[in-house]
Amino acid sequence: MTKTLTLPIIILLAVTLLQVFGFSRLTLLGVSPDAVTVFLAFMSVFTGQRKGMTFGFAAGFLAGALSGNMGIVLLTRTIEGFTAGYCHVPENSHATMTQKSRMLYLGVVLASFTGNLVFSLAKNPLGEPLLYRVFVSGALACMMNLLLTIAIYRLFLRKTLSE
Amino acid sequence: MIVQKFFSFLLKHNAYLLLLLYCGIALLLIRFEQDDMLSKIRSGGTELQASINEKISSYGYLLNLRGENERLLKINAEMLSRTLRSETALRNEKARRALLADSTFDTSGYIIARVIDRKFSSRENMLLIDAGKDRGIRPDMTVLTPHGLVGRVVFVSRHYAGVMPVIHSDFKVSVMSDRSSALGILSWNGGAEHLAQIEHIPISSPLKKGELMLTTDFSTFAPSGIPVGRIVRIKPDKLFYDITVRLAVDFSTLTHVLVAPAKKDPEKIEMLESVLPQDKPAIINPVN
Known part of the structure; x- marks a missing residue:
């Protein structure tokens, strides 16, 4: 149990720090790609909703402590993990690689959109209209995270998942 | 029987219960954001991040x-x-x-x-x-x-x-014109990073394009006389002007x-807080 959790926890720490100090600076129209969302979606899709949600909670705690918005980040990350869990692929499902990757992409899009929605409803630091934040920023966030997932999938995950 | 049903309910819906638990904790943290313990965590996080x-x-x-x-x-x-x-x-x-x-x-x-x-x-x-x-x-x-x-x-x-920063939707500051001394409240409603808006200046004020806007003594935090920006667009509405200001500071x-x-004027802040209703303290803080 401890052994199986150690690696994801280390990855979670690394991804959260990478997000806070790296990806959050790459903004396009106020939106930046979110590596934590991609990681949470991956965890939820391949290990289940509860684990994804718990990782979301932990990521939210860490990122929230660093950014100063602990409560709202915690809530957003937990819900991201929960929604991505609807695309869960069980270990014994005999799903093909294409099916697995499709579920991962769908999980990322779902998590990105709901995460953006929750954050938009709770905070509006740039004073943008709500509909713009929900739909335009939401669509942009989904697109960016999807591109990031495709890149990560092609570079690292394809081999890992096939094993 | 009831206990068995309760546990089977818990097992069946444990993902939802876990979600409820996590969301509950998150909502508690949002509610007690200003708490000492959370402020210390935030302060430590800020220190590390910075x-x-x-x-x-x-x-x-x-x-x-x-x-x-x-x-x-x-x-x-x-x-x-x-x-x-x-x-x-x-x-x-x-x-x-x-x-x-x-x-x-x-x-x-x-x-x-x-x-x-x-x-x-x-x-x-x-x-x-x-x-x-x-x-x-x-x-x-x-x-x-x-x-x-x-x-x-x-x-x-x-x-x-x-x-x-001034370009935050929650930021508001009391401003006045350097020529006509007309008073208003500057805020930023999103959009361009170098433009902000001024509200509550009556159309009877002799305000002109190009006038410099400065902070006033009304502010609870800012010293008076700090330039904030210059008027670039002025349009009379029903009672008040609709004013756009080019901000003096280039944030980029x-x-x-x-x-x-x-x-050092806690008495003024205390008085403002006691005059306004207790359930709407947010009005005092942003309109500074």
Whole structure:
């Protein structure tokens, strides 16, 4: 149990720090790609909703402590993990690689959109209209995270998942 | 039987129950955000984030040292010219009397700080500066440059401070025109980073395009007379003008700031808080 959790926890720490100090600076129209969302979606899709949600909670705690918005980040990350869990692929499902990757992409899009929605409803630091934040920023966030997932999938995950 | 049913219900819906538990904790943290314990965690997090950011930005800083020196020389020249102008103004008896009458503003002890991080996204809009409690920074201190108002200190750790910039949707400050002394409230409603809006100036005011807007004595945090911006568009509405201001500070090139000493007027803040209803304290804080 401890052994199986150690690696994801280390990855979670690394991804959260990478997000806070790296990806959050790459903004396009106020939106930046979110590596934590991609990681949470991956965890939820391949290990289940509860684990994804718990990782979301932990990521939210860490990122929230660093950014100063602990409560709202915690809530957003937990819900991201929960929604991505609807695309869960069980270990014994005999799903093909294409099916697995499709579920991962769908999980990322779902998590990105709901995460953006929750954050938009709770905070509006740039004073943008709500509909713009929900739909335009939401669509942009989904697109960016999807591109990031495709890149990560092609570079690292394809081999890992096939094993 | 009931106990068995209860446990089977728990097992069946445990993902939802876990979600409820996590969301409950998150909502509690949102509710008690200003709590001492959470403030300490936030302060520690800010300290860590700022120190890492400082290390990252110091590499870029070293690479741009030449340009940085030129920029600082320019700022020095501007500050010198400003000081000379202030001295001339001080010779004017009326100005001197007005300055002396303002016992709430201590003009000494401006603190120079470097902007070590800037987040401008739909999730965060905050500046981090490398001056904290150790150098006398306190919440609600005014942050400015020789060009004009930058924002307000909102949270402080030992070595760093977070600044809410003028271009934050929650930021509001009382402003007045340098020529006509018309008073209004400046806020930023999103959109362009260099433009802000002024509300509550009646159309009877003799306001013109190009007028400089300054902070006023009405503010609970900012000293009066700090330039905020120049009017670039003025359109009369039903009762009030619809005014757009080009901000005096260029936030895209902001690297150094000055932090003004806090206004020592707790009596005024206390009085404002006691006059307004207790359930709407948010009205006092933003409209500063």
